Amino acid sequence: MKRTARPENVHQATLLRLLRDGGRSRAELGDVVDLSRSKLNVELDRLVELGLAEPDGLAASRGGRRSGRVRLSPRTRFAGIDIGATSIDVAVTNGELEVLGHLSERADIREGPAAVLERAVELVGKLRREGLCTELNGVGIGVPGPVSFAEGVPVVPPIMPGWDRYPVRETIAQELGCPAMVDNDVNIMALGELHAGLAKNVDDFLLVKIGTGIGCGIVVDGKIYRGVSGSAGDIGHIRVDDLGPVCACGNSGCLEAYFGGAALAREAAALARAGGSAHLAERLAVAGALTGEDVAAAAAQGDPGAIALIRDGGRRVGQVLASLVSFFNPGLVIIAGGVARLGHVLLAEIRSVVYRRSLPLATGNLPIVLSELGDTAGVVGAARLISDHVYSAI
Amino acid sequence: MKRTARPENVHQATLLRLLRDGGRSRAELGDVVDLSRSKLNVELDRLVELGLAEPDGLAASRGGRRSGRVRLSPRTRFAGIDIGATSIDVAVTNGELEVLGHLSERADIREGPAAVLERAVELVGKLRREGLCTELNGVGIGVPGPVSFAEGVPVVPPIMPGWDRYPVRETIAQELGCPAMVDNDVNIMALGELHAGLAKNVDDFLLVKIGTGIGCGIVVDGKIYRGVSGSAGDIGHIRVDDLGPVCACGNSGCLEAYFGGAALAREAAALARAGGSAHLAERLAVAGALTGEDVAAAAAQGDPGAIALIRDGGRRVGQVLASLVSFFNPGLVIIAGGVARLGHVLLAEIRSVVYRRSLPLATGNLPIVLSELGDTAGVVGAARLISDHVYSAI
Structure with a gap:
């Protein structure tokens, strides 16, 4: 196989991207590409010559002659x-x-x-x-x-x-x-x-990552939208409150200053020291510091202080997302990242704020879900x- | 001319869209479309036959034979x-x-x-x-x-x-x-x-209309982005303050409830009655009601109350825009609509808030301008x- 092989025209490129979603028969490929049968076969044969694809037996009959299956080269890495x-x-x-x-x-x-x-x-x-x-x-x-x-x-x-x-x-x-x-x-x-995830058939969606920082991936028409200087989706420094805490970026009241991983760890430690959470206080005494996972663990055990921390953060994220949903009218919002492992308490709070505050037309059919792909x-x-x-x- | 004529393939469509920006020579068209010279001439001749385009004399020589100019049919309406x-x-x-x-x-x-x-x-x-x-x-x-x-x-x-x-x-x-x-x-x-306006060569930009309502047109890669249910850009009902005035939509604190045309007229009348603006009080006595234009006229005469009204509204619009600029990273923001005629006081306030609050990477080269096209x-x-x-x- 020639490792440097590349498709020679847009038809070959289209066929390779279709095969990336799984091998299929020439007849099935013919159903979705705008090529005559003979032209389709020319392009597929050329992809096999280039070592990018290979024949893969015969498909079940669709009423006539059985069509040959094609798949990407199994040596592709x-x-x-x-x-x-x-x-x-x-x-x-x-x-x-x-x-x-x-x-x-x-x-x-x-x-x-x-x-x-x-x-x-x-x-x-x-x-x-x-x-x-x-x-x-x-x-x-x-x-x-x-x-x-x-x-x-x-x-x-x-x-x-x-x-x-x-x-x-x-x-x-x-x-x-x-x-x-x-x-x-x-x-x-x-x-x-x-x-490979929940957005598999969604053209326009947002992925909100809540981890050490907070950011948003924007997909328009199945492609990443990056903005004119590549900073599109950088929502961690949207200001949610003029009088909020100082952020690492130097401004105050940024979303990240409320609910990034560092902010959550700081808030959790403050809560533990103030006697607001027995679970977190115990964990702090043992470990000397707290993380988002500690908050998740405490919340899973029903600790009211930890649950309140998550709800408060979810509300801030929800406030920002509500505006973005009204503006962008996405087909799906996926919440991901380390802090997203706080799970359904977080999701419930984000959903509640977005569904209440965004335009009804924008939320009518809008699923807000946790990523299922993890790492x-x-x-x-x-x-x-x-x-x-x-x-x-x- | 056949009024129902339409291009027969993507090449003809591309050529017509290029000619929409002005007639040009076959050589110039050849520089920008991916067609052989003979194929280009076939398609152009076909457009002439269809009555969609017509020959328009000869271009100046670029060193060789003079190339024939083509333009859209002058009977197109x-x-x-x-x-x-x-x-x-x-x-x-x-x-x-x-x-x-x-x-x-x-x-x-x-x-x-x-x-x-x-x-x-x-x-x-x-x-x-x-x-x-x-x-x-x-x-x-x-x-x-x-x-x-x-x-x-x-x-x-x-x-x-x-x-x-x-x-x-x-x-x-x-x-x-x-x-x-x-x-x-x-x-x-x-x-x-x-x-035809300031966005002529900008692929990704926002147009914010401030009139009776407030809305935003989103252009991605030279095309309108409408969102999954067509409501993208409906920013008038983004909430800027939980405790804000009640909006026509039933929620409270929407951007439009602060600074749509109706909100501005209401605020202006309240200000006039409270003795906060001599100009507006005089106008209210004559006309019985106030409009955005009255506020603009008073501000143009240096009326401090009217200027404060505009600044306050501009600040609210700026707050919402700052988030959207961080999120969308546009190449240009155009302010338009009736209330936009409040002019440079409004623009200055919006600019000041957006440039202060948005991500520096997103505002580094971001012009925020008033529309020059008007109606x-x-x-x-x-x-x-x-x-x-x-x-x-x-």
Whole structure:
């Protein structure tokens, strides 16, 4: 197989993207593409010659001759790298973006790009040594900050010291010897949901990630909307209250200052010290500090103080989302990220505020749901990002 | 000329849309479309045969043989109808959407669809009798409320009693005997700005209309973004303060309840009665009621009370816009509509809040400007809407 093979025209690109959702018969492909039967067969045969697809037996008869099935080359391999503030996730997928192997470990983004990217490359090497791939067709990378998508570099990322304009795409492409694309972590999670999650058949939706920071992936017509300078969806610094707490960005009353991971940990500790939560006080005495997971655990045990913290945060997120739902009229809102693991108490509060405050026309058929993909959203989305590139006409 | 002629393929559609921005030489068209010279000439000749375009002499030499110029048929006519809460604007344009004649008169949307649409058709007839057109290639219509774009009908429009699901598109298409398309008034204003206004070369922008109501047109990649149920951009009912005044929609603290045309008139009258503005009190005594124009006139004379009213409203609009700018990262924000005529005091306040509160990355290169098109934005946008349809492949 030629690893560098790419589709030669838009028809081939369209066919590869259809096959990415699963192999199918030539007759089924003919039903959805605007090509004559002979032209379709020419393009499919060419994809087989290029090593991008291959025949896969005969389909069941639809009344006439049995049509030949086609699938992506089973030797196709994409890697997805999802770099978080405190973690690295790496996966290798096949052409259909099914995860063949996934490694996850703690990491600190503040160690800088050289160390973090080296570790990510090592993790890909580990999966390779396990026999999951020899060469890669492409790699997608997500990082927790704003990215100049065209240049493949982070741009003034607030929680990534040392990464500003670091050539992430070039570094990874060179190390792994294949095409690479970089985007911010929230956008790649949204792509993951689009490919394999609850947004599979939704053209216009929002993915709200609540983790260390708060961000929003915006999908318009099945594609990530990035805005003119790539900062679209950066909702963590929308001001919810002029008199609110000071944020890491220097302003006050930002959404993130109320309900990012750091804000939640701080509020939980204050509550524990003030005697507002027995569960959290106990945990604080043992661990010396609290995290979002501690709040989730306390709430799961019915701790009223912890539940109140989650409700309060959900209300703030709901206030911001209510405006965005009226403005954007999405078909679906997915809540994801570490803090989203606070679960159904959080979801109930967000739903209640959005359904009450947004325009009825915008919420009439609007599901607001928790992500079901967990840690795989990012790596699958990163693989999807690079496969979109590899499966586009040159 | 065959009035019903339509392009037969995407290449012809692309060429017609290029010619809509002005006639040009075959060589210039060849520079921007992805067609061989012979194929380009086949398609252009076919457009001439169909009566959609015509030869227009020879271009200046670019070093070789002089290339033949082509333009849209000068007999092409579109009509644009912009129905507001209190006005009807009607214009007839040529194929390049230049306004050949424009009529504007007071009207009351509450008289219902039969009366209002009949009057709009009469106004088109009046322009026709003035010799501006015999037959029309198409008509676009804007109405001041939510529209189901696919069906061409208003949907539960709050300020349009009797219009809910009225077949506006069918009625106008039948009366004028040509293709018709309906959208809400804010979207057609955004299309007008895209075609002839300050957004001419901007792919992603927002048009904020502040008139009787407040709404926002969202343009993504040069196309109107309507959301899944067509309500995208309906920002007038975003809540700016839980404890704010009651809105016509039944909720409290909506943006429109602070600064729509009705809110401004009410606030101005209250101010005049409370002795807060000599100018407004004088005007109120004469006229018995106040309007946004009265506030603008008083502010223009330096009346501090009127200026404070405008600043306060601008601050509220700015608060909402700041969130939307962080979320959407547009390349341009245009302020338009009746209340926008309050002018630079309003603009200065909106700018100040947005630039202070939005993400620096999102405002770095963000112009916030007043529309320069005035009443023509709607009618040109309506003509643009229908021309997009007529100049698309069947």
